[in-house]
Amino acid sequence: PVLPIVTIKSLDEALEHIKDGEKPLAAYIFTNDGNKVSRLITETSSGGVTVNDVILHMTVDTLPFGGVGNSGMGRYRGKYGFDTFSHEKAILKRGFMGESLMAVRYPPFTTKKFEQLKKLTGGRKGFPKFFRHIGVLPILILGVFVGIFIQRFLLRHA
Template identity: 50%
Template sequence: MDDILMEEELFGPILPIVTVDNFDDALEKVHSLEKPLAAYCFAHDKKIINRWVTEVSSGGMCINDTIMHISPETLPFGGVGESGIGAYHGKTSFQTFSHYKSVMDVGTPQFLLKKRSAPYSNDPANSAQFEWLLKQ
């Protein structure tokens, strides 16, 4: 873990292998570092795999293989934290590079004034001041 290669995010062809005594030690090591762009787990035990998937935050993940999670265009690819934000591939690319604009139409200004301003009453006698404001 002290090697200079472990100081920055790696992009192949180098894949460091770090040995640990048990799975909890592996999780502890992963959690001590920045969130990775990809996290790989090689295991047959479904409990180990499920823990890896639920307890490790990463941009992408591949179980019992490496890098193949970026191949299908139907799977989003991208990072979290230091490894980046957003994702791309297929429909996800369109969503990432699109801006969704929120528009709320609540009716006429009179509706807004009556519902949001004092005297908070449905009594028509109290709404005369709002009618005056609307005419200004």
């Protein structure tokens, strides 16, 4: 193992040095200046960042450990490791019910299908004039009472 020691005169120079090379497995910064910490985190890419310590991030089993780019692929430990070494399979299963409504999505495209699609994606209708005149508050109150009635009497006796 080799530990290179590079003399850097400023944070800007350090950030440029990190960005010019391969992405590191870990980046360490020793400072009480929150702005410097934020800049290291946001302006560089690394497997992890440790502030005011070294190597310690490897011992915290609730943190993911792993690199990016040439420093490693993926993360391991706990759920992070499970997610890295697992593959979630996305499955879309179309049923037969309602397929006539969805048939407008598939060729051949006809004038009838185009009209159906326009109805499905057309402009939104407003409230009927009756509701606009009485206001929304009485309807909201009525909805709350209907919900309470359904919960108390219909769902408990089912």
